[in-house]
Amino acid sequence: GESVGLHLPTLSVQEGDNSIINCAYSNSASDYFIWYKQESGKGPQFIIDIRSNMDKRQGQRVTVLLNKTVKHLSLQIAATQPGDSAVYFCAENNRAAGNKLTFGGGTRVLVKP
């Protein structure tokens, strides 16, 4: 079936460096993607989203890139901080299926001091 997946389960990054989290999706009809951050014991927190008519979107210290040709999504975190340590999920929104989200498996980001 259709799925959204992540390449790296764990990413260790030095404080101050940039982080890049990758995600592949398989449903070429998907038109809306979201990145969520989940800290231990908490619910997912919305970080940034992007629609399929864009290939880049920037927020505060975060950038999402969308490559529809290869069905690839990435989240870049600039100047990673200890507070960025969490699990990051990409999610694909399927409007045709009732606005359901399909989540990737998650990538844990560990920020080293």
Added chain:
Amino acid sequence: GAVVSQHPSRVICKSGTSVKIECRSLDFQATTMFWYRQFPKKSLMLMATSNEGSKATYEQGVEKDKFLINHASLTLSTLTVTSAHPEDSSFYICSASMGAGLVGKETQYFGPGTRLLVL
């Protein structure tokens, strides 16, 4: 903006009892709310979708008589785990959307989750 709350945050109950979890959108009206279950170190698994004023739509493999969902208003949805058993122990998370299917309104905002432990 777009704050979603859940209550309780943590609950311990005896096997065979029922537990109700509330999900509220605090600063927006949610036409659609979703209930997820998450096992340790795993991704979120959608259990059901509920639209205000109508019956919930359950995902395949989720027992509707076991997990009762009510979405009585645009700001409140409840999940009741009936006759809970130890295997129902999990982290339950709700999300709310302002308008499923509407461009610009479909983003899901998540609650903080409820940790259920059934003894």
